[in-house]
Amino acid sequence: MKRIFVRAAIIAFVLLAAPVLLPAEKKGTPQKSGAKEVTTMIKDIHWLGHDTFRITGEKVIFTDPFKIKRKDTADIILITHEHYDHCSPEDVKKIQGPDTVIVTVSDCAKKLSGNIKIVKPGDKINIDGIGIEAVPSYNTNKQFHTKDRGWVGYIFSVGGQRIYIAGDTDRIPEMKAFKNIDVALLPVSGTYVMTAEEAVQAAVDINPKIAVPMHYGSIVGNKNDAERFAEGLKGKIEVVVLNEE
Numbered sequence: 001m002k003r004i005f006v007r008a009a010i011i012a013f014v015l016l017a018a019p020v021l022l023p024a025e026k027k028g029t030p031q032k033s034g035a036k037e038v039t040t041m042i043k044d045i046h047w048l049g050h051d052t053f054r055i056t057g058e059k060v061i062f063t064d065p066f067k068i069k070r071k072d073t074a075d076i077i078l079i080t081h082e083h084y085d086h087c088s089p090e091d092v093k094k095i096q097g098p099d100t101v102i103v104t105v106s107d108c109a110k111k112l113s114g115n116i117k118i119v120k121p122g123d124k125i126n127i128d129g130i131g132i133e134a135v136p137s138y139n140t141n142k143q144f145h146t147k148d149r150g151w152v153g154y155i156f157s158v159g160g161q162r163i164y165i166a167g168d169t170d171r172i173p174e175m176k177a178f179k180n181i182d183v184a185l186l187p188v189s190g191t192y193v194m195t196a197e198e199a200v201q202a203a204v205d206i207n208p209k210i211a212v213p214m215h216y217g218s219i220v221g222n223k224n225d226a227e228r229f230a231e232g233l234k235g236k237i238e239v240v241v242l243n244e245e
């Protein structure tokens with residue numbers, strides 16, 4: 001009798017306590033089931049604030065480096081447009097090595113030096129095995145980023161995943177044509193870009209496996225924008241609100 005009790009106690013302990021003993025999740029908070037897959041997909045995507053992501057894996061890829069706190073060496077830097085909070089020469093310098101390739105539009109390229117590949121919407125390039133497509137990125141209901149500037153977002157493949165970084169954009173019709181996006185990094189702050197509510201509609205158009213809010217907490221927007229974005233996509237698209245690293 002006592003032995004049975006002990007065995008039951010051990011089973012109860014394993015069932016109840018073991019999950020608590022597992023290492024705590026370091027990354028953001030998946031909103032619904034499939035949490036393990038989401039955690040795996042997102043583990044190499046680090047948010048450094050605003051539109052700056054450090055994506056590791058085959059290569060070290062930075063997007064729109066701004067307010068870089070730690071010195072690092074990027075293999076590839078993707079810059080969406082020439083505004084100071086995206087195209088920042090002093091921040092590029094902090095992560096630029098002799099072999100770093102910068103992909104950007106012509107007006108940002110003028111501010112930088114090194115190995116630069118200039119792109120416009122529609123261009124497709126391959127850098128050391130990383131396929132990169134420049135896609136349109138512009139405002140539709142404000143004038144900060146007009147279409148004629150030729151600024152871009154990027155869809156790039158890393159570790160078998162297609163990642164989309166939108167840049168400073170509103171919800172634009174081209175988004176419906178983006179296919180098989182695994183992770184979409186979307187601005188949510190409003191003012192210069194789409195609001196959280198507009199970003200919800202954009203995410204539905206794009207239909208990624210995971211959507212990650214960005215462009216808040218630095219220049220404009222705050223955590224509440226990210227939370228409204230997550231709330232609006234509940235039951236439709238998995239949202240991961242990353243912690244700033």
Ligand SMILES: [Zn+2]
Nearest residue numbers: 083145168192
């Ligand atoms: Zn901008």
